[in-house]
Amino acid sequence: MLPSRTFLVLAVFVCGVCSALYLAFFSYYKTEEIQAAKGRLALYKSTLESEIERISYFPYVLSKDDHVIAGVLGQDLQALNERLAEFARRSQLDAIYLLNTDGVTIATSNYDQENSYLHNNYGFRPYFKQAMEGKGGEFYGIGVTTSLPGLFISAPVYAPNGKIAGVIAMKLNLHRLEEIWMEAGENVLLSNGDGIVLLSSNPKWRYKALFDIPPQRREEIKAVRQFDKIPLVKLNWSRTNEDQASVNKVPYLLVQEELHARQWTLYFFASERSIQVQAWSHLITLTVVASLIFAAWQFKKTRRIGAALRESQADSADLREANRLLAVEIEDRKQAERRLQRTQDELARTSRLAALGQLSVSVTHELGQPIAAMKNYLTAAEISQKPPKASLLTQMSGLVTRMENITKQLRFFSRPGSKEFEPVNLQDVLKGSEELLAVNLNSGKVQYSSDYPDHPVWVRGNRLRLEQVLTNVMRNAMDAMTDEEDCILEVKISQQNDHGVVWVSDSGPGIGQSTIRDLEEPFYTTRASGEGMGLGLAISTEIIKEHGGTIHAENRHPKGAVFMIEIPLEKEATHA
Known part of the structure; x- marks a missing residue:
């Protein structure tokens, strides 16, 4: 009972699909035929009008x-x-x-x-x-x-x-036009304002009336002997819709054109049989192709099912062995996961210890700059025979405050956070670094020069952090020139496009084959062992990145190195 019902449903479905496809094909070719008929009729209309206009x-x-x-x-x-x-x-x-x-x-x-x-x-x-x-x-x-x-x-x-x-x-x-229509094998007729067929490719349609003619109008036509003694009987035709009609019960596609100057109408009757033949031929072709594809698919499916069944019967022993090996592998994986978890825990503890050690070294390195400055101030005070000035105490108080701020600033390395930024003049940043490095710059060994524009170069940032960066870069430059006879340090500030730019150049040995990426790495240094831990530039790079800027480094010709610091300009505030 069930197979019969399934077959019936499938048969109904197939019939529905075929009907829908036939209608789709018929509609498509009908549209194509109507367009072609309109083109032919437009040509015939043009020919007729040209023939009349000629004379x-x-x-x-x-x-x-x-x-x-x-x-x-x-x-x-x-x-x-x-x-x-x-x-x-x-x-x-x-x-x-x-x-x-x-x-x-x-x-x-x-x-x-x-x-x-x-x-x-x-x-x-x-x-x-x-x-x-x-x-x-x-x-x-x-x-x-x-x-x-x-x-x-x-x-x-x-x-x-x-x-x-x-x-x-x-x-x-105009009989020559009728001959052209006949030779083309097309059904064309021309009627006047009374609906009487004047010309036709089918002689049986000629002088037939398409519509009912009132008796009075018939008498007028007879009086002028327009169609002599022809009875003007009505043509056996009817319109089923706008683009379809039947003549003597034969269906046609209908297209018409009006010749308004003479109140004539030109009709073109296209046979529906050619459309039906094309629709059926395409439907049959599509059905045959679909049947062949379905048969091939069924054949392959049957072969696959048979092959799978044979493989299933032949590989039952292999399947049991595979299950056993799978169980062993699962257990091995579980053990490996436990070992991996232990390794990850150990690595996490090691990373925390390394971070702690790096942080302690960073603090030592960053505090070394203000401590060295304080030591220089104290040494200068001891050597001098005069009592210390009040300005010396003020400078040392400022260094202590700076050391306190540096310890607070270093916390960004383990827990980055947003810091209040404000408009900062790069000339003020340079002056702060010069004060911090005054003892080194005024020692006489370093030939120091600075160049900056007359107007302020305003950037948005944290002045203390920017001073820390510039101080570190300038100190690194002076440290690099320790063994040089001519120690030249130059700092230049300018404004390019939307950035404030600081160049720091020295006459030292340069950076060699190193790149800025190498110098940014913690613990990487070009100095001799014991002369630096390589953390200053790494911290400086992080600070500049916080400000949305970049640091570049390259060798200087004929010798030395140039560091370029770029920081976006302040856009919102306007400063004198």
Whole structure:
């Protein structure tokens, strides 16, 4: 019961999918066919209008011809017949003829033919009446003399006195357009304002009425003998929607174009059969391809299931062995994880001890600068025979305060935190460092010079930390020149783009093959053993990074090194 129900559901699903695909294909090709039909119909419309416009001005031009005017006055009509015959031949017109005010033909291009218009009266035709009213006339109908349809175009002919003396008319046969439609194998028809088919690629549709014609209008058509004795029966057709219609119960796609100047309508009927064939062919092709893919997938699936079953039966012993090995591996992994945990705990304790040792060395190194300065001040006071000045006590008090602040500042190395920043003038930072290093700079061994602009260079930062950085860089430069004969230390402050820049250059041995990355590493130093721990620049780098700046170092030509410190300028405050 269940397999049958599943098969039924699957069959319904497949049918639904196929129906949806067919409708999708049909809709797509229908749209394509309609677009193609519109293109063809636009071409036919252009051809029809061009054919009519080609000769639409001939009657007016001929009405101004001296021979035509002379002819309407009864002069030299035979010469005019020959002249009109030559014009008709060159213009590919059925006939060109001249009528007097009574509607009688007095000259015609077919004067020498059996069905000549000569002496026939066409005063009942609308195109004659329109021309006699002083207007251009146009009328499509079946000729009463030749029984051949055509488009009649007329114009009034004025005598020298300015009065209408006759009418010049010509007949254009549009049957050549019907032949083009037939050769293309397409269903095209042209109807007038009454819905009567004037031209058609299907002769059975010609002179059929698309709509009901009121009795009064039928009498008017009969009076002007527009379609002679043709009954004008209604065509067996109907429109199902905007772009579909049926003729004699045969469905078509319908496209139409209006020729507003003449109240004509051009219809194009495209067969739906070609659309159905394309939709079915694509659906069948898609179904066959899908069936083949499904069959191949089922075949591969069956083979995979069979192979898996055989492998499962053959590898049952291997599976049990693998389970045993897996249990052993799990136990080994657990032991390894326990050993790893113990190692990580030991490493953490070692890291904390290393950090503690590094911190103690850092404190010693950073406090060494103010302590050395204090020692220099005390030595100078002992050597001097004069009692110490009050300024010396003030300077030593300032050094003690600086040492206290340094111990507070070093806490950022283990617990970085935000510090209050304020506008700082780099010239003030340099002056603070010069005061701290005054004993070394004034010893006479170092040739020291500084260069900075007349205006302040304001950056945003912590003045104490920036003094600490600049003091460390300048002290390192002086330490590097200990064994040099000429010890030159230069400090320059400038403003470049959005940064304040401090250059510190010396005449020492340079940094060799080291890079700034090497110098930033804690415990890395280019000095001899016992002359430094290599922590000063590492701490200075961290301080400058806190300020959003950078430190660069490079060798100086011919000797020495240059350190460049860049710090972003203060943007918000404006200082004098």
